[in-house]
Amino acid sequence: MDIKDNQIMLLKEDLECVHLYLDDKKVPRQDSKGKTYSIVGRIKQLESRMIKDASDVETYYLRRNLSKNCDIYNSDECDCGKYCDFGNCR
Numbered sequence: 001m002d003i004k005d006n007q008i009m010l011l012k013e014d015l016e017c018v019h020l021y022l023d024d025k026k027v028p029r030q031d032s033k034g035k036t037y038s039i040v041g042r043i044k045q046l047e048s049r050m051i052k053d054a055s056d057v058e059t060y061y062l063r064r065n066l067s068k069n070c071d072i073y074n075s076d077e078c079d080c081g082k083y084c085d086f087g088n089c090r
Contacts, residue, residue, distance in 0.1 A: 015039065022046065 001009075022042045023029070027049075030036050037045070 018039055019029070019042075022039075025046055027042045027046050028037065029042070
């Protein structure tokens, strides 16, 4: 086996490791029509999911914090009677 064959073999192994990692993260290999995603396509799906998950967590904590401090949906005043600006009492 020459150097180029060895490099190709190593690249194939790396590619398979990436596929296995994405499989572990439950990123599909194919779309609903059976079309196979490229590695980059699968990574983009994982990125999108991670961004959405982070946004969902942020939204959850913001809403939780707001509901503890005030009810901006029904009035502009907190339970303490002060003006409320998105959870910040003044």
